[in-house]
Amino acid sequence: MSIQRKSDATHTLSYEVLNQNAHESDRHCEIDVCASPEELRQFDRDGYLLREGLFTGEALSALQDALDRLEERESSAFQDGGKRSWGRIPRHLMDKDPVFLDLLKYPPVLSVARAMMGPLVRLRGLSARISYPAATPHQTPWHQHLRVISKPLPPWFSRPHGLDALIYLDDLNEDTGPVAVVPGSHNWLHREPPRDAYSPVDGERVICVKAGGAVLIHGNLWHRGMPTLRTKRRMLILSYTPTWLRRSPHGGPPPDSGLTQAVLEGDDEEARILLGKGGYT
Ligand SMILES: O=C(O)CCC(=O)C(=O)O
Numbered sequence: 001m002s003i004q005r006k007s008d009a010t011h012t013l014s015y016e017v018l019n020q021n022a023h024e025s026d027r028h029c030e031i032d033v034c035a036s037p038e039e040l041r042q043f044d045r046d047g048y049l050l051r052e053g054l055f056t057g058e059a060l061s062a063l064q065d066a067l068d069r070l071e072e073r074e075s076s077a078f079q080d081g082g083k084r085s086w087g088r089i090p091r092h093l094m095d096k097d098p099v100f101l102d103l104l105k106y107p108p109v110l111s112v113a114r115a116m117m118g119p120l121v122r123l124r125g126l127s128a129r130i131s132y133p134a135a136t137p138h139q140t141p142w143h144q145h146l147r148v149i150s151k152p153l154p155p156w157f158s159r160p161h162g163l164d165a166l167i168y169l170d171d172l173n174e175d176t177g178p179v180a181v182v183p184g185s186h187n188w189l190h191r192e193p194p195r196d197a198y199s200p201v202d203g204e205r206v207i208c209v210k211a212g213g214a215v216l217i218h219g220n221l222w223h224r225g226m227p228t229l230r231t232k233r234r235m236l237i238l239s240y241t242p243t244w245l246r247r248s249p250h251g252g253p254p255p256d257s258g259l260t261q262a263v264l265e266g267d268d269e270e271a272r273i274l275l276g277k278g279g280y281t
């Protein structure tokens with residue numbers, strides 16, 4: 001897939017990893033960041049960063065086609081039970097199609113993840129959400145992704161950080177369903193989103209991006225996918241955390257002989273780290 005990107009690198013960050021055991025060449029890392037320092041400050045403050053037109057033309061069709069193929073292949077795995085649901089969530093996408101595996105080092109997302117969390121990050125997962133205008137329209141309740149915070153906060157509590165790129169393969173609008181976020185809520189360490197709640201909350205922002213655009217969020221930003229009323233809606237969720245967190249618990253282990261296995265057995269050290277092997281000592 002030829003990946004076209006609108007937001008090319010705007011500046012370079014230099015990191016040194018304070019690891020006395022590392023070879024000199026592994027201690028230093030330069031990141032060409034596909035976001036301006038001001039955008040990174042806004043992302044840190046608000047917990048989300050809009051990216052319009054990341055994928056266009058052939059790059060967008062390649063992702064749409066790959067997801068449609070997967071949907072067709074795995075169609076027997078999904079039945080709409082008529083109850084309120086998120087829709088369909090295919091997981092382990094990088095194991096299932098090389099088009100998806102190509103996203104492992106996608107600079108507009110990975111460089112921003114490294115700018116926010118440092119050079120040592122790993123994939124938490126790449127999955128999709130496909131929602132349909134079912135009898136009970138698919139939607140998600142308010143939620144956040146890293147639900148591991150203790151109350152009260154212990155003195156040595158390690159705050160979880162993660163970046164999730166919500167990549168939309170269809171236009172978001174009233175027919176497909178916008179996404180709503182609560183700016184700044186990723187910093188609320190003393191409370192969680194209301195349970196099983198689908199109604200607006202104070203301060204929410206409703207966002208519509210066009211197909212090929214993305215909303216990058218902090219994993220603990222409060223957000224919800226609004227109802228898909230009339231037209232099928234496809235999204236990808238590409239997630240990174242620091243290397244020392246575990247991969248997503250959802251969807252069980254990756255499939256045997258998936259595409260990432262060959263990468264893990266190969267000699268691309270950066271890709272191995274991104275897939276969760278090493279990156280800390
Ligand atoms: O579909 C959306 O816009 C958001 C989906 C979501 O929050 C998720 O899959 O975790």
Ligand SMILES: [Fe+2]
Binds near residue numbers: 143223
């Ligand atoms: Fe989510």
